[in-house]
Amino acid sequence: MEGPRAVDGALASGATLEAVFARPELVGRYAPEGAPDDHPDAQRLGAGYRQQIGAIHPVPADVLDPLADAMNPQGVLAIARFADAPLDEAATAERVVVLEAVRDPGNAGAVVRSAVAVGFGAVIATHGSTDLWSPKALRGAAGLTFGPLVCRGHSTAEVLSALSDAGHVRVRATPDGDVGVDRLPSAERMTLVVGNEAHGPSTEAVGGTDVAVSIPMQRPVDSLNVAVAAAVLMYTMREAAGNS
Secondary structure, eight states: OOSSHHHHHHHTTTOOEEEEHHHHHHGTTOGGSSTTTTTTTTTTTHHHHHHSSSSSEEEEEEGGHHHHOSSOOSSEEEEEEOOOOOHHTTSSSSSSEEEEEEOOOHHHHHHHHHHHHTTOEEEEEEEOHHHHHHHHEEEETTTTTGSEEESSSSOOOHHHHHHHHOOOOOOOTTTOEEEEEEGGOOOOEEEEOOOBTTTTHHHHHHHOOOOOEEEOOOOTTTOOOOHHHHHHHHHHHHHHHHOO
């Protein structure tokens, strides 16, 4: 992963980093003992998270920056181990968001970030979705992907069946839903399913969900970016649960 924000978020989520490679002026962010006393980052992160970092390597910008994935390198790269959760374990979370064939890593990462913000315990990406652990998706999630249970690679049918077996009410986001956000049901376990950016939910998602919800919009707008829609609906689901 790369960038101070993503690395900071990963550390805050409990990730263990095998190594951090940083421009010399940024090393103090993660190793305060090696920074001048007046270094602005010297006590901000390193003291709290140093035990989560295996090794810290200062690397000149002309060597480090060409290794970055981003067009505008931010001077920090890190190597971290990650582990996907089994589907049956992810289905035990009280609140789950399912990304069905969401292709854009920035969108997927933003959904993960919003899920963490509102307390969703699991993020499931179906087969055909972008890799939630890719550098761009991790940047979009601000490194917070290490917090919730993450499950990948299963078909839509498998995912929705497992969630049903675990007692979830499965809510599908769609522009033509018959339930508005103000009438969302509340249950002990609930799942939000968001579909592909261009095509929306698949026929499997339509047949395998319990509720179709839409967000009311002013004309001429007839749809929202998948990450924006997911954030609105996840927040609404949290509020509905709190008021039930």
